Amino acid sequence: MMAADGALSFSVASVMETVLRQHDIQPRHLDLDSRRAEEIATRRYEATAWMRTMIGVVEARDFPAQPSEEEFRVALKSGLILCHVINKVDPGSVPKVVEGPCDPSTVPDGAALCIYQCFENVRNFLVAVEQMGLPTFEASDLEQGGKSFRVVNCILALKSYHDWKQTGGNGTWKFGGNLKPIASGKNFVRKNSDPFKNSLSRFISMNEASMNDQLLETENVEMPDSSLNMLLRAVLLDKKPDEIPMLVESVLSKVMEEFENRIANQFESVSIFAMLFPSLMSHKLPSCLAIILSCIFFLDQQTKDTRTGDSTLLKHTTDEIKMNDKKCALVKTDENLHKNSISDEEKERRHLKYQMLLDIQERDIKALKQTLLTTKAGMQFMQAKFHEEIQNLGLHVHGLATAASGYHRVLEENRKLYNQVQDLKGNIRVYCRVRPGRSDFQSVVDNIEEGTISINTPVKYGKGCRSFNFNKVFGPSATQAEVFADTRPLIRSVLDGYNVCIFAYGQTGSGKTHTMTGPKDLTENSQGVNYRALGDLFFLAEQRKDTFQYVVSVQMIEIYNEQVRDLLATDGLNKRYPFLLLHIAIITSKFEH
């Protein structure tokens, strides 16, 4: 509970002094500076006396009983006395004490080695002190200009530890003193405490910087009873009896205010560490140290600012290495604070709680890992399956493309063969159709065969029978469909790019219009060649729309009595068109031929 001790160990004297100033009572008879210097010297003498007792008269022959600060520092600089003392308190704490000559004057040519030996002793001592959980100091505090009061604090703490052991103390010793390193900041953070602030500003205004540090440190040291009594007596000496109760009451109220402020600050400290405790339990050591160092650094800065009130007044003599050393020491100190602040039972309970949470989290993580593995395996399986299916699809598409390519090659070949057949049949085909005869006329047709028609010749030309050959002869009973069936293949040739002409020839009333167009009462069955040819053209164009795009245009002209008339002309004037019935244009082709 060092933090608590620090929080509660405020200077009653400073509070009283402030209260007296508020009551316009000047402590004229008090020389606080010299009194505090006296207190520091008293503590140094106390530490010296105890060390002399521990190491014996012979070894302490060069160690004055009441040394000055410089004498004190020189005597301890070699580290020999410190190591011997701590080995007396706790044998074996410093296993190896370098006993070589450490005074450079005795070994003129071995100064470097001697300094190293001295440093090794001091370092071993500090390590041992740190392991005991006692406040430490820095090796540089034994140099000229160092903070010897920290050495004194350390030795007095060691003395307390020794006394505790002498009285039969066993187990882990918890430092209950209020000797606190200067950088342990939280006990300096105060709230709206005028007496405390006034006392701080008063100390900083002192001339010697080293004295500043010492006095600031002394602020946290419980004032000896003798000094407090002296102060009280001096204050009350020239007061009238009726003034004393009011003065005492004022002082006590200020003391209570200070006490409450310290308690509040301490509560904040505990809250911060309670908040950090789960992190400390659940994080790895480097993370914990990083958090603690951050907090300590923050508190340290806050403390320094509070002390000086102005950062420019503060001596920033610490370099980075010293700062790190200080923080490490503070980490240790605050760990001890934390350990002391929580009872073993509470600590064990929290430990079990966090351990349980940790186990649950580990289980969850394992389950998540398992799920992740399963999902990953599923994804890999799906991926492999998709990959296989895409490969199959690719092969299938490739096969289709090959088949389509083959199909078009075959189609082209077929078309060529088809048109070759049409050519072989003859570029010019002549068909004969015999219209049904009238009942009042005798027909001249004697006989009709596949491609031959026999006509009875009149007597004047010599009675007989003459035969005429055609590609095909259609008799009077031939239907419109039968006539068109023989011309139909030529329509396909039109769509393949061939020029085709179909025309009817015959005398008036022989049935040309009937064959090419149909009767007046047009039905589907009675449609002539023109309707059927156009119907076929659009049907084939629709069939081939995925491959070809056709544009169809139509003209209708009439040649009668050697005059050409455009039957679709709306003005009726343009009658000189060339002989052209139908024009089919292939605009685009989706496949190359």
Ligand SMILES: Nc1ncnc2c1ncn2[C@@H]1O[C@H](COP(=O)(O)OP(=O)(O)OP(=O)(O)O)[C@@H](O)[C@H]1O
């Ligand atoms: N195969 C046939 N079956 C039935 N009736 C027919 C047939 N051929 C022609 N006719 C009829 O004979 C008549 C004359 O036919 P159509 O008008 O087609 O002759 P045309 O050759 O066109 O005459 P024109 O040269 O004077 O125009 C029409 O009434 C027509 O219906």
